[in-house]
Amino acid sequence: MSDAAMGTGDNPYLRDPPTEFDPAEELDAATARAQAAALREAVRFHDRRYYVDADPVIDDRTYDRLFERLRRLEEAFDLDAADSPTRRVGGEPLDELPTVEHVAPMLSIDSSGDPEEVRAFDRRVRDGLDDAGLDTDVTYLCEPKFDGISVELVYEDGRLKRAATRGDGVEGDDITANIRTVGSIPQRLRGEPPERLAVRGELFMPRGPFSEYNSERVAEGKEPFANPRNAVAGTVRQLDPSTVAERPLDCFFFDVLASSAEFETHSEQVRRLPEWGLKTSLRVAHVDDIGAALDYRDRLLDDRDDLSYEVDGAVVKLDDRRSCEALGATSRAPRWAFAYKFPPRTEETTVRQIAVQVGRTGRLTPVAMLDPVEVGGVTVSRATLHNPDQIADLGVDVGDRVEIQRAGDVIPYVEAVTEPGSDDHFQFPDHCPACDSAVERDGPNAFCTGGLACPTQLQRAVEHYAARSGLDIEGLGEKNVQQLIDEGLVERIPDLYDLTVEGLADLEGWGETSAENLVRELEAAMEPPLADFLAAIGVPEVGPTTATSLARHFGTLDAVMAASTAELEGVDDVGPIVAEEIHEFFRSERNRAVVDALRERGVEPRAAETETGTELEGLTFVFTGSLDGYTRSEAQELVERHGGNATSSVSGNTDYLVAGANPGVSKQDDAEANDVPILDQAAFETLLADRGVETEG
Missing domain, CATH: 3.40.50.10190 (BRCT domain)
Known part of the structure; x- marks a missing residue:
C-alpha cells in the first residue's frame, strides 16, 4: 500500500506491515500526519502484543523500522505528541523530581511468614464484617507480592497524565517523564477505559535482563546493582529520562486507587485492567477461603525460581470491595489485606574479611566480606553483622563457614556460624577506622565520636546537608559530592561555602553554567530557616519534624545549642533518649567547631517564631x-x-x-x-x- 492511501481502510501496519517507505521529504503534511497517526496506533498495538500479551505478531527488526519511521515523521513535520510511543526513547533532562500528592493513599500491607498470623488475619476480617452486619462467608483474591517499586499512574480520558513513586504513601516524586520510557506502560489506554483512572503498579526489572544489564555495567567498569529492586530504585529517580529508557524496566498493575467507574470486587479490577492495556500477572487467583490462600502461597513458593521476576510472598485480599470499605484501614495498612511472606533464602559460604563501615551519624556497622555465593538467584559477596553484640553472639570470625540469609530478598545477613575457623570471634575496634577517634558504645551499637569532622562520614554528611530534607541545595548529589571530596575542595561541610565558580568550572564534567548554579544555590542557603538547618547538620534522631519542634520551642540556634537535657525534654516530640542525643551532639567540641566555621562563612539560621497566637484557636x-x-x-x-x-x-x-x-x-x-x-x-x-x-x- 502506498503512503498516499493512508487514512482509509484498516491500518496497514498491524499485520504483515510494509517496511519500505517513500522519503519523508516527499510527503505532504496531511499524508505525514495520517501516516504518523497510523504508525502510533500500530506501535501501541505491537507494544501490547509484546509486553502485555507476550505474543508478538511481527519480528523485532520490523518493529524497529516502524518505530524509526514514526520518529522520522514526527521530527520532519513537527508532529510531537505527548503520548506518542517515541517518548520511550527519553526526553530533556529534568532539574529535579517535584513532589506530588497521590489521588488516594498508597498504604503498606501487614505481613508475616507465620501461617497462624494469616489465619488470625482471616478471623479479624470475619469478626469485623460480623460487627458491621455483613456476610462473613468471604472469598479472597491472591496475587504475587512483587519485589519492586510501587508507582501510581493517573489516566484522564485514557491518556497518561501523571506517574509518581509511592513516597510516604501520601506524596511521592513525580516520575512521569521516566515512566513514559517504559515499554509495558501504555501512554494511551485501549478500549473504553474510565474517564478518570488511577492505578497502582509495581515497577520491576526482570531477572534475565537484570543479569545482562549488570554484566554490561561490570564491562564498563561500573559497580553492579546488588539486586533487581535496587536497580529499579536507582533508575526510577534518574533526572535524565534517556538513561531510564536504556534500562530494562517492566511493570505489573494490581489495584485501582481511584476511578470514575465502579468495581464490585478486586477480581473484576484484575479482569478489566488488561482490557485497557495495563499488564497484570498471570499468577493471580480467586480462592474460596483462607486455607486455599495458604495453599496458593505454597504453590507460588515452589514455583518461585521459575518466575522471570522476583517475588517475596503472596498478597491475600478480601475480594468484595464493599466489605473492604466497611473494614477500612489503620494509618498505615488496610485491614482487608495481608502479605504471607516467603522464608528467607539461605546458603553457606566463608567469611574472608570483616570490614567496619562508618555511617552518616557515626554508627559503625560490621560487614562480612564473603566468598561470592548465589542466594536465591542473586550473587552475594557481603553481608551485615549488625553490631558488636551480634558478632559476639554469633561467635563469628574471619575464616568461619557461615549461613547467609536474605531478609525480604534484599538485605543479606549472617544467620549462624556452621563451621568455626578459629577459637575466638572478631574483635571490634575501639577506635574509628576512618579518623581514629574513640569508639563509644550505646547499647548494642558502636559509634565514632569524631562527629562531623570524621572524613568517612563527610560524603554522607554533605549529601544529607544538601538534601531536600535539609537545606535543599541543588547540584550536590552523590556524584558531585564525591568529586569535590576527591579533588580536595571539600574536607568538611563549611568548605562548601569556599567553592568558587572558577574552581568548579575547571573540574571534569563541569562548565561555567553549572558552577554558577551551585554557587548561587549555596549563597541562597546562607540564611536558612532554623528548622532546616537543624535537620541538615545531622543531629542524631533529629529529622524535619523534630527540628521544627525544636525551632518553635527555642527560637534561635544559640538557644538550642545551650539547652540542657531537661529543657530539651520539654519540647514536643523529644523524649529522654533524643534529648540526650541532641545535648551530646552540641556538647561535642568538634561539632561546635563545624557550626562555628559555618557561621564564620556567613551561614546564620533565621530565628523562628516561638510565640503562638490565638487567632485560629480551636480550628x-x-x-x-x-x-x-x-x-x-x-x-x-x-x-x-x-x-x-x-x-x-x-x-x-x-x-x-x-x-x-x-x-x-x-x-x-x-x-x-x-x-x-x-x-x-x-x-x-x-x-x-x-x-x-x-x-x-
Missing part, C-alpha cells in the same frame, strides 16, 4: 494539593503559629479542608462524607484575613 485544618506562594508545610506552620491545628487526614473533627491545585481525591471525598467545608486558596486566605492573620501568599 483544625487539612491541606491537599499545591498552594500558590507557599508550600503546604509552610501553610501548616502558619496555622499552628496562630493557635490552630494542622493534621494530615480528614475526620469528623476537621473544620476545613483547604484544596489547592491538583488536590487529592480521597481527602475531598472524606470531607464530603464528614460534611467538612472545602476551601480554595482564596477562601482560605479570606478566612485568615477575617481573623487577623496576615499571609504572604
Whole structure:
C-alpha cells in the first residue's frame, strides 16, 4: 500500500506491515500526519502484543523500522505528541523530581511468614464484617507480592497524565517523564477505559535482563546493582529520562486507587485492567477461603525460581470491595489485606574479611566480606553483622563457614556460624577506622565520636546537608559530592561555602553554567530557616519534624545549642533518649567547631517564631494539593503559629479542608462524607484575613 492511501481502510501496519517507505521529504503534511497517526496506533498495538500479551505478531527488526519511521515523521513535520510511543526513547533532562500528592493513599500491607498470623488475619476480617452486619462467608483474591517499586499512574480520558513513586504513601516524586520510557506502560489506554483512572503498579526489572544489564555495567567498569529492586530504585529517580529508557524496566498493575467507574470486587479490577492495556500477572487467583490462600502461597513458593521476576510472598485480599470499605484501614495498612511472606533464602559460604563501615551519624556497622555465593538467584559477596553484640553472639570470625540469609530478598545477613575457623570471634575496634577517634558504645551499637569532622562520614554528611530534607541545595548529589571530596575542595561541610565558580568550572564534567548554579544555590542557603538547618547538620534522631519542634520551642540556634537535657525534654516530640542525643551532639567540641566555621562563612539560621497566637484557636485544618506562594508545610506552620491545628487526614473533627491545585481525591471525598467545608486558596486566605492573620501568599 502506498503512503498516499493512508487514512482509509484498516491500518496497514498491524499485520504483515510494509517496511519500505517513500522519503519523508516527499510527503505532504496531511499524508505525514495520517501516516504518523497510523504508525502510533500500530506501535501501541505491537507494544501490547509484546509486553502485555507476550505474543508478538511481527519480528523485532520490523518493529524497529516502524518505530524509526514514526520518529522520522514526527521530527520532519513537527508532529510531537505527548503520548506518542517515541517518548520511550527519553526526553530533556529534568532539574529535579517535584513532589506530588497521590489521588488516594498508597498504604503498606501487614505481613508475616507465620501461617497462624494469616489465619488470625482471616478471623479479624470475619469478626469485623460480623460487627458491621455483613456476610462473613468471604472469598479472597491472591496475587504475587512483587519485589519492586510501587508507582501510581493517573489516566484522564485514557491518556497518561501523571506517574509518581509511592513516597510516604501520601506524596511521592513525580516520575512521569521516566515512566513514559517504559515499554509495558501504555501512554494511551485501549478500549473504553474510565474517564478518570488511577492505578497502582509495581515497577520491576526482570531477572534475565537484570543479569545482562549488570554484566554490561561490570564491562564498563561500573559497580553492579546488588539486586533487581535496587536497580529499579536507582533508575526510577534518574533526572535524565534517556538513561531510564536504556534500562530494562517492566511493570505489573494490581489495584485501582481511584476511578470514575465502579468495581464490585478486586477480581473484576484484575479482569478489566488488561482490557485497557495495563499488564497484570498471570499468577493471580480467586480462592474460596483462607486455607486455599495458604495453599496458593505454597504453590507460588515452589514455583518461585521459575518466575522471570522476583517475588517475596503472596498478597491475600478480601475480594468484595464493599466489605473492604466497611473494614477500612489503620494509618498505615488496610485491614482487608495481608502479605504471607516467603522464608528467607539461605546458603553457606566463608567469611574472608570483616570490614567496619562508618555511617552518616557515626554508627559503625560490621560487614562480612564473603566468598561470592548465589542466594536465591542473586550473587552475594557481603553481608551485615549488625553490631558488636551480634558478632559476639554469633561467635563469628574471619575464616568461619557461615549461613547467609536474605531478609525480604534484599538485605543479606549472617544467620549462624556452621563451621568455626578459629577459637575466638572478631574483635571490634575501639577506635574509628576512618579518623581514629574513640569508639563509644550505646547499647548494642558502636559509634565514632569524631562527629562531623570524621572524613568517612563527610560524603554522607554533605549529601544529607544538601538534601531536600535539609537545606535543599541543588547540584550536590552523590556524584558531585564525591568529586569535590576527591579533588580536595571539600574536607568538611563549611568548605562548601569556599567553592568558587572558577574552581568548579575547571573540574571534569563541569562548565561555567553549572558552577554558577551551585554557587548561587549555596549563597541562597546562607540564611536558612532554623528548622532546616537543624535537620541538615545531622543531629542524631533529629529529622524535619523534630527540628521544627525544636525551632518553635527555642527560637534561635544559640538557644538550642545551650539547652540542657531537661529543657530539651520539654519540647514536643523529644523524649529522654533524643534529648540526650541532641545535648551530646552540641556538647561535642568538634561539632561546635563545624557550626562555628559555618557561621564564620556567613551561614546564620533565621530565628523562628516561638510565640503562638490565638487567632485560629480551636480550628483544625487539612491541606491537599499545591498552594500558590507557599508550600503546604509552610501553610501548616502558619496555622499552628496562630493557635490552630494542622493534621494530615480528614475526620469528623476537621473544620476545613483547604484544596489547592491538583488536590487529592480521597481527602475531598472524606470531607464530603464528614460534611467538612472545602476551601480554595482564596477562601482560605479570606478566612485568615477575617481573623487577623496576615499571609504572604
